[in-house]
Every structure is written in structure tokens, then in C-alpha cells.
Amino acid sequence: MKLVDAHTHRVPHDPEQTALVDLLPGSPSSDSDEGCFYSCGIHPRDLGRFSMDELVETLCRIPCSAVGECGLDSSLTVGLEEQEKSFRAQIALSEELNLPLVVHCVRQYYELIRIRKELAPRQPWLIHGFRGNAEVGQALLGHGMILSLSPVWLLHQERFPEWLPDVSFLLETDESSLPLRDIYSHTAKLRGETMEELAGILQKTFDCWLFK
Numbered sequence: 100m101k102l103v104d105a106h107t108h109r110v111p112h113d114p115e116q117t118a119l120v121d122l123l124p125g126s127p128s129s130d131s132d133e134g135c136f137y138s139c140g141i142h143p144r145d146l147g148r149f150s151m152d153e154l155v156e157t158l159c160r161i162p163c164s165a166v167g168e169c170g171l172d173s174s175l176t177v178g179l180e181e182q183e184k185s186f187r188a189q190i191a192l193s194e195e196l197n198l199p200l201v202v203h204c205v206r207q208y209y210e211l212i213r214i215r216k217e218l219a220p221r222q223p224w225l226i227h228g229f230r231g232n233a234e235v236g237q238a239l240l241g242h243g244m245i246l247s248l249s250p251v252w253l254l255h256q257e258r259f260p261e262w263l264p265d266v267s268f269l270l271e272t273d274e275s276s277l278p279l280r281d282i283y284s285h286t287a288k289l290r291g292e293t294m295e296e297l298a299g300i301l302q303k304t305f306d307c308w309l310f311k
């Protein structure tokens with residue numbers, strides 16, 4: 100049984116885990132860790148810190164399997180117009196390089212849907228750290244996005260949301276110190292299934308999203 104971490108900033112060094120590890124532009128190549136895939140993007144909080152050229156260079160050099168995290172975050176002081184410009188450039192890059200997109204979104208879910216509708220990208224988008232309500236979640240799924248659930252949000256659920264079908268979600272640790280195994284075991288309990296069953300479903304969803 101392999102556990103999949105759909106978004107993390109740390110290489111897990113654990114043979115039981117597969118992870119999509121988020122790198123900053125300009126990161127040195129790491130020794131290829133078995134079961135590790137990489138993504139690289141310009142987070143809205145890092146606008147001005149990295150250039151698109153640096154990002155492209157890192158994406159091609161590592162090489163990465165996804166673009167991001169990138170997106171919109173209304174909790175930051177950086178203007179949303181500036182954030183959207185960078186986000187659109189990274190969407191274009193994901194299309195050009197044929198790589199799926201990891202999206203960071205804070206309280207801008209409907210803006211995200213507006214942009215996706217307008218651009219109609221071919222690449223699948225993973226909304227990482229999802230912690231919205233059923234209405235928002237269903238709207239995102241309805242527009243072809245997949246949700247990687249925030250571990251803190253999950254811990255506060257008394258039952259697994261029934262509006263989240265099997266192929267629509269993934270699990271992640273992001274910056275949390277919670278072990279992935281605990282997040283899996285909590286989720287499996289909420290869903291009334293074994294960890295093996297959950298792991299099988301999530302492996303399929305992850306492979307489908309990342310490798311089409």
C-alpha cells in the first residue's frame with residue numbers, strides 16, 4: 100500500500116509514500132527520490148521574488164510533473180490584479196508545457212471558476228488546501244477541478260462530505276506536521292472504509308490527474 104501526498108513542501112524519504120513536492124523557482128536538483136514528483140510555481144506571496152524565466156528553467160531542469168502552486172489569495176497585501184496577471188501567465192505555461200496545475204486559492208474560488216471558464220484550459224487543475232463549503236466545492240468539481248483537502252479542515256469534519264465522489268479528491272500534508280498516515284486513517288474512518296481501500300482510490304485519482 101502506497102500513501103499519496105498530493106501537495107507538500109518536504110521530500111518524505113519514506114518508501115511507503117508517493118508525494119508531489121512543491122519547489123521554489125531556482126531550487127537545486129534533488130537526487131531523484133523514489134516515488135517523488137515535483138511541482139514548481141510562483142506563489143502569490145512570492146510575486147516579484149521570482150521571474151517567469153527562473154520558473155521555466157526550474158520546471159525543465161528538475162524536470163517537474165506539474166506547474167504550481169500558483170493562484171489567488173485575498174488574505175495577502177499583494178494586489179489581486181497583479182496576482183491574477185501572474186496566475187494567468189502560469190496557466191499559459193501549464194498549457195504550453197502540457198503539465199497539470201496546482202492551484203492555491205484563498206477566498207477567491209468564484210474568480211478561479213471565472214478564469215477557468217474564460218480560458219478553457221486542457222490541463223487538469225488541483226485545488227490544494229481546500230477548506231470551503233459544499234456549494235463552493237461542488238461548483239469547483241462542476242468545472243472539472245479536483246480538490247486536495249486541507250488536513251485541518253478534514254479533522255473538523257464529523258462525517259465525510261457526501262458531495263465528494265471517489266475520483267474528486269486527494270489528501271495532502273502541505274506545511275502541516277500531521278503525519279500523512281494519520282490523515283489517511285482519519286479519512287478512512289470518516290468514510291467507513293479501510294486504509295487500503297482509500298489508498299487504492301487515491302492512487303488512481305492521483306495517477307489520473309498527474310499523468311492523464
Ligand SMILES: [Zn+2]
Pocket residue numbers: 106107108121168273274
Ligand atoms: Zn503549499
